[in-house]
Amino acid sequence: MSASTSDWLRDRPQVRTIRAAACDLNGVARGKRMPIPSAHKVLKDGTRFPMSVLNLDIWGEDIEDSPLVFETGDKDGALMPTERGFVPMPWLEAPTALLPLWMFHEDGRPYEGDPRHALARVTERYKAKGLTPVVAVELEFFLIDDSGRNLQVPVSPRSGKRRKAAEILSIRALDAFDGFFTDLYDACEAMDIPADTAISEAGLGQFEINLVHQADPLRAADDAWLFKMLVKGLARRHGFAASFMAKPYEDYSGSGMHAHFSVLDDDGKNIFDNGGDEGTAALKHAIGGCLAAMQDSALVFAPHGNSYDRLVPGSHAPVQLSWAYENRTAAIRVPSGAPVARRIEHRVAGGDVNPYLALAAILGAALVGIEDEIQPPAPITGNAYDLDLPEIPGSWQEAIDAFDQSDMIKRIFEPDIIQNMLMTKRQELRYMAELSKPEQVEIYLDTV
Secondary structure (H helix, E strand, C coil): CCHHHHCCCCCCCCCCEEEEEEECCCCCEEEEEEEHHHHHHHHHHCEEEEHHHHHCCCCCCCCCCCCCCHHHCCCEEEEEECCCCCEECCCCCCCEEEEEEEEECCCCCECCCCHHHHHHHHHHHHHHCCCEEEEEEEEEEEEEECCCCCCECCCCCCCCCCCCCCCCCCHHHHHHCHHHHHHHHHHHHHHCCCEEEEEECCCCCEEEEEECCECCHHHHHHHHHHHHHHHHHHHHHCCCEEECCCCCCCCCCCCEEEEEEEEECCCCCECCCCCCCCCCHHHHHHHHHHHHHHCCCHHHHCCCCCHHHHCCCCCCCCCECCEEECCCCCCEEECCCCHHHCCEEECCCECCCCHHHHHHHHHHHHHHHHHHCCCCCCCCCCCHHHCCCCECCCCHHHHHHHHHCCHHHHHHCCHHHHHHHHHHHHHHHHHHCCCCHHHHHHHHHHHC
Protein backbone atom coordinates (compact mmCIF):
# COMPACT_ATOMS: atom_id res chain seq x y z
CA MET A 1 0.00 0.00 0.00
CA SER A 2 1.39 3.41 -0.96
CA ALA A 3 2.53 5.91 1.64
CA SER A 4 -0.20 8.30 0.54
CA THR A 5 -2.84 5.69 1.35
CA SER A 6 -1.19 4.81 4.65
CA ASP A 7 -1.11 8.48 5.59
CA TRP A 8 -4.75 9.07 4.68
CA LEU A 9 -6.03 8.36 8.19
CA ARG A 10 -3.23 10.28 9.86
CA ASP A 11 -4.16 13.35 7.85
CA ARG A 12 -7.85 12.99 8.79
CA PRO A 13 -8.04 12.64 12.57
CA GLN A 14 -11.76 13.38 12.47
CA VAL A 15 -12.45 9.92 10.94
CA ARG A 16 -13.84 7.75 13.73
CA THR A 17 -14.60 4.36 12.13
CA ILE A 18 -13.81 2.35 9.03
CA ARG A 19 -15.86 0.11 6.77
CA ALA A 20 -13.75 -2.49 4.93
CA ALA A 21 -15.84 -3.99 2.13
CA ALA A 22 -15.80 -5.92 -1.13
CA CYS A 23 -18.39 -6.10 -3.91
CA ASP A 24 -20.47 -9.28 -4.03
CA LEU A 25 -22.06 -10.85 -7.10
CA ASN A 26 -25.14 -8.60 -6.86
CA GLY A 27 -23.07 -5.44 -6.39
CA VAL A 28 -23.79 -5.28 -2.66
CA ALA A 29 -20.99 -4.13 -0.33
CA ARG A 30 -20.08 -6.93 2.11
CA GLY A 31 -17.64 -6.30 4.91
CA LYS A 32 -16.85 -5.15 8.41
CA ARG A 33 -16.99 -2.09 10.62
CA MET A 34 -13.80 -1.52 12.55
CA PRO A 35 -12.07 1.04 14.78
CA ILE A 36 -9.13 3.04 13.50
CA PRO A 37 -6.38 0.82 15.05
CA SER A 38 -7.78 -2.22 13.23
CA ALA A 39 -7.74 -0.35 9.94
CA HIS A 40 -3.97 0.02 10.11
CA LYS A 41 -3.65 -3.75 10.38
CA VAL A 42 -5.92 -4.28 7.36
CA LEU A 43 -3.74 -1.93 5.32
CA LYS A 44 -0.71 -4.05 6.09
CA ASP A 45 -2.03 -7.60 6.27
CA GLY A 46 -5.54 -7.49 4.82
CA THR A 47 -8.47 -9.21 6.47
CA ARG A 48 -10.54 -12.35 5.99
CA PHE A 49 -14.12 -13.18 4.99
CA PRO A 50 -15.61 -16.52 4.05
CA MET A 51 -15.37 -16.88 0.27
CA SER A 52 -19.11 -17.55 0.25
CA VAL A 53 -19.74 -13.93 1.30
CA LEU A 54 -19.12 -12.72 -2.25
CA ASN A 55 -21.72 -15.21 -3.48
CA LEU A 56 -24.84 -14.48 -1.43
CA ASP A 57 -28.32 -14.06 -2.86
CA ILE A 58 -30.20 -10.76 -2.96
CA TRP A 59 -31.46 -11.34 0.61
CA GLY A 60 -27.89 -11.85 1.85
CA GLU A 61 -28.40 -15.59 2.36
CA ASP A 62 -26.05 -18.46 1.51
CA ILE A 63 -26.55 -20.26 -1.78
CA GLU A 64 -27.99 -23.69 -1.12
CA ASP A 65 -25.63 -26.53 -2.02
CA SER A 66 -22.88 -24.08 -2.95
CA PRO A 67 -19.45 -25.73 -2.75
CA LEU A 68 -18.25 -22.53 -1.09
CA VAL A 69 -20.25 -23.25 2.07
CA PHE A 70 -20.30 -26.64 3.82
CA GLU A 71 -18.40 -28.67 1.19
CA THR A 72 -15.23 -26.65 1.80
CA GLY A 73 -15.92 -25.82 5.44
CA ASP A 74 -16.94 -22.28 4.49
CA LYS A 75 -13.27 -21.40 4.28
CA ASP A 76 -11.89 -17.89 4.28
CA GLY A 77 -10.49 -15.85 1.47
CA ALA A 78 -7.83 -13.19 1.97
CA LEU A 79 -9.16 -9.66 1.41
CA MET A 80 -6.65 -6.99 0.43
CA PRO A 81 -7.17 -3.26 -0.19
CA THR A 82 -7.63 -2.27 -3.82
CA GLU A 83 -5.52 0.46 -5.34
CA ARG A 84 -8.38 2.90 -4.64
CA GLY A 85 -7.44 3.30 -0.99
CA PHE A 86 -9.69 5.02 1.53
CA VAL A 87 -12.70 7.07 0.47
CA PRO A 88 -14.94 9.08 2.81
CA MET A 89 -18.58 8.08 3.34
CA PRO A 90 -20.36 11.46 3.40
CA TRP A 91 -23.83 9.94 3.82
CA LEU A 92 -23.13 8.78 7.38
CA GLU A 93 -23.52 10.96 10.47
CA ALA A 94 -20.10 10.27 11.98
CA PRO A 95 -16.94 10.89 9.90
CA THR A 96 -16.29 7.46 8.38
CA ALA A 97 -14.08 6.01 5.65
CA LEU A 98 -14.58 3.04 3.33
CA LEU A 99 -11.65 0.84 2.39
CA PRO A 100 -12.54 -1.13 -0.79
CA LEU A 101 -11.21 -4.68 -0.82
CA TRP A 102 -10.94 -7.59 -3.23
CA MET A 103 -10.45 -11.28 -2.53
CA PHE A 104 -7.50 -13.61 -3.05
CA HIS A 105 -6.66 -17.22 -2.29
CA GLU A 106 -4.28 -17.99 0.55
CA ASP A 107 -1.38 -18.34 -1.89
CA GLY A 108 -2.00 -14.91 -3.39
CA ARG A 109 -3.92 -15.98 -6.50
CA PRO A 110 -6.97 -13.86 -7.35
CA TYR A 111 -10.24 -15.45 -6.23
CA GLU A 112 -12.05 -16.13 -9.50
CA GLY A 113 -15.47 -15.58 -7.92
CA ASP A 114 -14.73 -11.93 -7.13
CA PRO A 115 -16.46 -9.66 -9.69
CA ARG A 116 -13.63 -7.13 -9.60
CA HIS A 117 -11.16 -9.83 -10.59
CA ALA A 118 -13.44 -10.77 -13.48
CA LEU A 119 -13.04 -7.27 -14.91
CA ALA A 120 -9.31 -7.23 -14.10
CA ARG A 121 -8.89 -10.42 -16.13
CA VAL A 122 -10.54 -8.87 -19.19
CA THR A 123 -8.48 -5.70 -18.77
CA GLU A 124 -5.28 -7.77 -18.65
CA ARG A 125 -6.24 -9.46 -21.91
CA TYR A 126 -6.46 -6.04 -23.57
CA LYS A 127 -3.15 -5.04 -22.03
CA ALA A 128 -1.48 -8.17 -23.42
CA LYS A 129 -2.44 -6.95 -26.90
CA GLY A 130 -1.13 -3.45 -26.26
CA LEU A 131 -4.66 -2.05 -25.93
CA THR A 132 -6.33 0.12 -23.31
CA PRO A 133 -10.12 0.47 -23.02
CA VAL A 134 -11.34 3.96 -22.17
CA VAL A 135 -14.66 3.68 -20.37
CA ALA A 136 -17.43 5.94 -19.08
CA VAL A 137 -20.84 5.08 -17.67
CA GLU A 138 -24.15 6.90 -17.46
CA LEU A 139 -26.20 5.93 -14.42
CA GLU A 140 -29.95 6.46 -14.16
CA PHE A 141 -31.77 6.34 -10.84
CA PHE A 142 -35.05 7.30 -9.19
CA LEU A 143 -35.69 9.51 -6.19
CA ILE A 144 -38.60 7.89 -4.37
CA ASP A 145 -40.84 8.52 -1.39
CA ASP A 146 -41.26 4.98 -0.06
CA SER A 147 -42.80 5.97 3.27
CA GLY A 148 -46.31 4.85 2.30
CA ARG A 149 -47.89 1.81 0.72
CA ASN A 150 -47.31 3.05 -2.83
CA LEU A 151 -44.08 4.45 -4.23
CA GLN A 152 -44.22 8.06 -5.39
CA VAL A 153 -41.96 10.97 -6.24
CA PRO A 154 -40.77 12.82 -3.12
CA VAL A 155 -42.12 16.19 -2.15
CA SER A 156 -39.82 18.95 -3.41
CA PRO A 157 -37.95 20.51 -0.48
CA ARG A 158 -38.14 23.84 -2.34
CA SER A 159 -41.81 24.03 -3.31
CA GLY A 160 -43.40 21.57 -0.93
CA LYS A 161 -45.18 20.05 -3.95
CA ARG A 162 -45.13 16.55 -5.38
CA ARG A 163 -44.63 16.65 -9.15
CA LYS A 164 -46.42 13.53 -10.47
CA ALA A 165 -45.10 13.61 -14.03
CA ALA A 166 -41.99 12.75 -15.98
CA GLU A 167 -40.03 15.84 -16.98
CA ILE A 168 -37.44 15.04 -19.62
CA LEU A 169 -34.42 17.38 -19.40
CA SER A 170 -36.31 19.68 -17.08
CA ILE A 171 -34.24 22.24 -15.19
CA ARG A 172 -37.18 22.72 -12.85
CA ALA A 173 -37.06 19.03 -11.89
CA LEU A 174 -33.35 19.33 -11.08
CA ASP A 175 -33.85 22.55 -9.16
CA ALA A 176 -36.65 20.97 -7.11
CA PHE A 177 -33.97 18.79 -5.47
CA ASP A 178 -31.13 21.28 -5.67
CA GLY A 179 -30.04 20.64 -2.08
CA PHE A 180 -29.66 16.93 -2.74
CA PHE A 181 -27.74 17.40 -6.00
CA THR A 182 -25.47 20.05 -4.49
CA ASP A 183 -24.60 17.70 -1.64
CA LEU A 184 -24.18 14.85 -4.13
CA TYR A 185 -21.64 16.72 -6.23
CA ASP A 186 -19.75 17.83 -3.12
CA ALA A 187 -19.67 14.22 -1.94
CA CYS A 188 -18.48 12.98 -5.35
CA GLU A 189 -15.61 15.45 -5.20
CA ALA A 190 -14.71 14.25 -1.69
CA MET A 191 -14.79 10.61 -2.87
CA ASP A 192 -12.91 11.37 -6.12
CA ILE A 193 -15.84 10.18 -8.23
CA PRO A 194 -15.78 12.14 -11.52
CA ALA A 195 -19.46 13.14 -11.69
CA ASP A 196 -20.29 15.19 -14.77
CA THR A 197 -23.62 16.29 -16.22
CA ALA A 198 -26.95 15.62 -14.49
CA ILE A 199 -30.30 15.57 -16.31
CA SER A 200 -33.87 14.70 -15.46
CA GLU A 201 -35.08 11.62 -17.30
CA ALA A 202 -38.29 10.08 -18.66
CA GLY A 203 -39.35 8.30 -15.48
CA LEU A 204 -41.19 9.66 -12.45
CA GLY A 205 -38.54 11.37 -10.32
CA GLN A 206 -35.84 9.85 -12.51
CA PHE A 207 -32.43 11.40 -13.10
CA GLU A 208 -29.17 10.52 -14.82
CA ILE A 209 -25.60 11.48 -14.00
CA ASN A 210 -22.69 10.82 -16.32
CA LEU A 211 -19.31 9.81 -14.95
CA VAL A 212 -16.24 11.07 -16.81
CA HIS A 213 -14.35 8.53 -18.94
CA GLN A 214 -11.39 6.65 -17.47
CA ALA A 215 -8.49 4.96 -19.25
CA ASP A 216 -8.84 2.19 -16.67
CA PRO A 217 -11.95 -0.04 -16.64
CA LEU A 218 -11.40 -1.00 -12.99
CA ARG A 219 -11.39 2.65 -11.99
CA ALA A 220 -14.58 3.25 -14.00
CA ALA A 221 -16.30 0.30 -12.32
CA ASP A 222 -15.07 1.42 -8.89
CA ASP A 223 -16.56 4.85 -9.58
CA ALA A 224 -19.92 3.34 -10.54
CA TRP A 225 -20.04 1.02 -7.51
CA LEU A 226 -19.14 3.80 -5.09
CA PHE A 227 -21.52 6.23 -6.80
CA LYS A 228 -24.46 3.88 -6.34
CA MET A 229 -23.69 3.53 -2.63
CA LEU A 230 -23.34 7.28 -2.28
CA VAL A 231 -26.59 8.17 -4.05
CA LYS A 232 -28.63 5.69 -2.01
CA GLY A 233 -27.03 6.69 1.28
CA LEU A 234 -27.21 10.43 0.69
CA ALA A 235 -30.87 10.29 -0.39
CA ARG A 236 -31.79 8.78 2.99
CA ARG A 237 -30.08 11.70 4.72
CA HIS A 238 -32.38 13.96 2.70
CA GLY A 239 -35.49 12.08 3.80
CA PHE A 240 -36.28 9.94 0.75
CA ALA A 241 -34.96 6.91 -1.10
CA ALA A 242 -32.86 6.62 -4.22
CA SER A 243 -32.98 3.42 -6.24
CA PHE A 244 -31.14 1.98 -9.21
CA MET A 245 -33.64 -0.85 -9.61
CA ALA A 246 -34.55 -1.38 -13.24
CA LYS A 247 -38.27 -0.66 -13.08
CA PRO A 248 -39.91 0.70 -9.91
CA TYR A 249 -42.97 2.09 -11.76
CA GLU A 250 -44.96 0.01 -14.21
CA ASP A 251 -46.09 3.00 -16.28
CA TYR A 252 -42.75 4.77 -16.64
CA SER A 253 -39.40 3.96 -18.24
CA GLY A 254 -36.82 2.06 -16.24
CA SER A 255 -33.24 2.86 -15.34
CA GLY A 256 -30.21 1.82 -17.34
CA MET A 257 -26.45 1.94 -17.04
CA HIS A 258 -25.18 2.89 -20.47
CA ALA A 259 -21.50 2.16 -21.04
CA HIS A 260 -19.39 4.12 -23.52
CA PHE A 261 -16.00 2.83 -24.58
CA SER A 262 -13.22 3.29 -27.07
CA VAL A 263 -9.89 1.47 -27.26
CA LEU A 264 -6.43 3.02 -27.46
CA ASP A 265 -3.34 1.37 -28.92
CA ASP A 266 0.20 1.64 -27.50
CA ASP A 267 0.63 5.01 -29.19
CA GLY A 268 -2.53 6.39 -27.62
CA LYS A 269 -4.50 6.31 -30.88
CA ASN A 270 -8.17 5.38 -30.81
CA ILE A 271 -8.41 2.18 -32.87
CA PHE A 272 -12.05 3.00 -33.73
CA ASP A 273 -11.09 6.29 -35.46
CA ASN A 274 -10.56 6.28 -39.22
CA GLY A 275 -10.96 10.03 -39.59
CA GLY A 276 -14.57 9.73 -40.71
CA ASP A 277 -18.02 9.05 -39.33
CA GLU A 278 -18.15 5.34 -40.12
CA GLY A 279 -15.20 4.19 -37.97
CA THR A 280 -12.64 1.46 -38.53
CA ALA A 281 -12.90 -2.28 -39.11
CA ALA A 282 -11.95 -2.71 -35.44
CA LEU A 283 -15.04 -0.69 -34.47
CA LYS A 284 -17.23 -3.01 -36.54
CA HIS A 285 -15.54 -6.11 -35.12
CA ALA A 286 -16.06 -4.87 -31.55
CA ILE A 287 -19.74 -4.25 -32.35
CA GLY A 288 -19.93 -7.71 -33.88
CA GLY A 289 -18.57 -9.24 -30.69
CA CYS A 290 -20.98 -7.29 -28.50
CA LEU A 291 -23.95 -8.41 -30.59
CA ALA A 292 -22.72 -12.02 -30.72
CA ALA A 293 -22.57 -12.15 -26.91
CA MET A 294 -25.66 -10.07 -26.16
CA GLN A 295 -28.23 -12.85 -25.76
CA ASP A 296 -25.86 -15.03 -23.74
CA SER A 297 -24.82 -12.19 -21.42
CA ALA A 298 -28.35 -10.88 -20.79
CA LEU A 299 -28.18 -12.35 -17.29
CA VAL A 300 -25.35 -9.94 -16.48
CA PHE A 301 -27.16 -6.93 -17.98
CA ALA A 302 -30.54 -7.89 -16.48
CA PRO A 303 -29.64 -9.86 -13.33
CA HIS A 304 -32.92 -9.61 -11.40
CA GLY A 305 -36.56 -10.51 -11.87
CA ASN A 306 -37.51 -6.84 -12.03
CA SER A 307 -34.89 -6.26 -14.76
CA TYR A 308 -37.13 -7.83 -17.39
CA ASP A 309 -39.94 -5.35 -16.73
CA ARG A 310 -37.61 -2.74 -18.23
CA LEU A 311 -36.78 -4.69 -21.39
CA VAL A 312 -40.06 -4.21 -23.25
CA PRO A 313 -40.74 -2.54 -26.63
CA GLY A 314 -41.25 1.21 -26.65
CA SER A 315 -39.76 1.69 -23.18
CA HIS A 316 -36.51 3.50 -24.08
CA ALA A 317 -34.67 0.21 -23.45
CA PRO A 318 -33.38 -2.08 -26.23
CA VAL A 319 -35.07 -5.43 -26.79
CA GLN A 320 -33.38 -6.55 -30.02
CA LEU A 321 -29.91 -7.30 -31.31
CA SER A 322 -29.17 -4.21 -33.37
CA TRP A 323 -26.68 -1.44 -33.85
CA ALA A 324 -26.84 1.94 -35.48
CA TYR A 325 -25.19 5.28 -35.88
CA GLU A 326 -26.77 7.92 -33.63
CA ASN A 327 -29.94 5.96 -32.85
CA ARG A 328 -31.10 5.39 -29.27
CA THR A 329 -33.57 2.65 -30.18
CA ALA A 330 -30.66 0.32 -31.01
CA ALA A 331 -28.87 -1.85 -28.45
CA ILE A 332 -25.50 -0.61 -29.69
CA ARG A 333 -25.20 3.06 -30.65
CA VAL A 334 -22.23 4.75 -32.29
CA PRO A 335 -22.57 8.38 -31.19
CA SER A 336 -21.78 11.22 -33.55
CA GLY A 337 -19.00 13.70 -32.86
CA ALA A 338 -15.33 14.17 -33.63
CA PRO A 339 -13.74 11.05 -35.18
CA VAL A 340 -10.94 11.06 -32.61
CA ALA A 341 -13.61 10.33 -29.98
CA ARG A 342 -15.34 7.57 -31.97
CA ARG A 343 -16.79 5.12 -29.48
CA ILE A 344 -19.42 2.49 -28.80
CA GLU A 345 -22.38 3.03 -26.48
CA HIS A 346 -23.72 -0.25 -25.08
CA ARG A 347 -27.30 0.46 -23.97
CA VAL A 348 -28.60 -2.87 -22.64
CA ALA A 349 -27.55 -2.95 -18.98
CA GLY A 350 -29.99 -1.85 -16.30
CA GLY A 351 -29.12 0.43 -13.42
CA ASP A 352 -29.40 -2.65 -11.19
CA VAL A 353 -26.28 -4.36 -12.55
CA ASN A 354 -23.00 -5.16 -10.86
CA PRO A 355 -20.74 -2.61 -12.66
CA TYR A 356 -17.70 -4.93 -12.61
CA LEU A 357 -19.55 -7.79 -14.26
CA ALA A 358 -21.34 -5.55 -16.75
CA LEU A 359 -18.11 -3.92 -17.96
CA ALA A 360 -16.37 -7.31 -18.05
CA ALA A 361 -19.16 -8.70 -20.25
CA ILE A 362 -19.15 -5.67 -22.59
CA LEU A 363 -15.40 -5.31 -22.96
CA GLY A 364 -14.87 -9.08 -23.05
CA ALA A 365 -17.36 -9.47 -25.88
CA ALA A 366 -15.81 -6.57 -27.81
CA LEU A 367 -12.36 -8.15 -27.48
CA VAL A 368 -13.64 -11.48 -28.77
CA GLY A 369 -15.11 -9.60 -31.72
CA ILE A 370 -11.77 -7.93 -32.42
CA GLU A 371 -9.84 -11.20 -32.02
CA ASP A 372 -12.22 -13.17 -34.26
CA GLU A 373 -12.93 -10.28 -36.66
CA ILE A 374 -16.66 -10.81 -36.19
CA GLN A 375 -18.65 -8.87 -38.78
CA PRO A 376 -21.87 -7.33 -37.51
CA PRO A 377 -25.02 -7.10 -39.64
CA ALA A 378 -25.73 -3.82 -41.38
CA PRO A 379 -26.60 -0.92 -39.09
CA ILE A 380 -30.30 -0.24 -38.76
CA THR A 381 -32.10 2.99 -39.49
CA GLY A 382 -35.38 4.18 -38.04
CA ASN A 383 -37.22 2.65 -35.10
CA ALA A 384 -35.64 -0.63 -33.97
CA TYR A 385 -38.89 -1.63 -32.23
CA ASP A 386 -40.59 -1.84 -35.63
CA LEU A 387 -38.03 -4.25 -37.11
CA ASP A 388 -38.06 -8.05 -37.16
CA LEU A 389 -34.76 -8.81 -35.42
CA PRO A 390 -33.43 -11.42 -32.97
CA GLU A 391 -34.35 -10.46 -29.44
CA ILE A 392 -32.62 -10.23 -26.09
CA PRO A 393 -34.05 -12.86 -23.69
CA GLY A 394 -37.37 -11.59 -22.39
CA SER A 395 -37.44 -13.52 -19.14
CA TRP A 396 -35.13 -14.32 -16.26
CA GLN A 397 -35.32 -18.06 -16.95
CA GLU A 398 -34.41 -17.61 -20.63
CA ALA A 399 -31.42 -15.48 -19.64
CA ILE A 400 -30.22 -18.03 -17.09
CA ASP A 401 -30.44 -20.82 -19.70
CA ALA A 402 -28.61 -18.77 -22.35
CA PHE A 403 -25.83 -17.88 -19.91
CA ASP A 404 -25.49 -21.53 -18.87
CA GLN A 405 -25.23 -22.88 -22.42
CA SER A 406 -22.93 -20.22 -23.87
CA ASP A 407 -19.48 -20.85 -25.27
CA MET A 408 -18.98 -17.09 -25.59
CA ILE A 409 -19.49 -16.58 -21.85
CA LYS A 410 -16.76 -19.15 -21.19
CA ARG A 411 -14.35 -16.99 -23.20
CA ILE A 412 -15.13 -13.95 -21.05
CA PHE A 413 -15.58 -15.30 -17.51
CA GLU A 414 -13.81 -17.88 -15.36
CA PRO A 415 -15.70 -21.12 -14.51
CA ASP A 416 -16.07 -20.21 -10.82
CA ILE A 417 -17.93 -16.98 -11.44
CA ILE A 418 -20.13 -18.61 -14.07
CA GLN A 419 -21.11 -21.36 -11.62
CA ASN A 420 -21.69 -18.86 -8.81
CA MET A 421 -23.87 -16.69 -11.03
CA LEU A 422 -26.00 -19.61 -12.16
CA MET A 423 -26.51 -20.99 -8.66
CA THR A 424 -27.35 -17.56 -7.28
CA LYS A 425 -29.84 -16.60 -9.96
CA ARG A 426 -31.58 -19.97 -9.92
CA GLN A 427 -32.06 -19.66 -6.17
CA GLU A 428 -33.37 -16.10 -6.47
CA LEU A 429 -35.70 -17.07 -9.30
CA ARG A 430 -37.14 -19.84 -7.15
CA TYR A 431 -37.80 -17.67 -4.12
CA MET A 432 -38.94 -14.55 -6.00
CA ALA A 433 -41.69 -16.65 -7.60
CA GLU A 434 -43.27 -16.94 -4.15
CA LEU A 435 -43.54 -13.16 -3.70
CA SER A 436 -45.95 -10.54 -5.00
CA LYS A 437 -44.73 -7.68 -7.20
CA PRO A 438 -44.85 -5.16 -4.30
CA GLU A 439 -42.83 -7.55 -2.14
CA GLN A 440 -40.24 -7.93 -4.90
CA VAL A 441 -40.01 -4.16 -5.36
CA GLU A 442 -39.45 -3.72 -1.63
CA ILE A 443 -36.47 -6.11 -1.77
CA TYR A 444 -34.88 -4.55 -4.84
CA LEU A 445 -35.51 -0.92 -3.92
CA ASP A 446 -32.56 -0.54 -1.52
CA THR A 447 -30.33 -3.47 -2.43
CA VAL A 448 -29.47 -3.00 -6.11
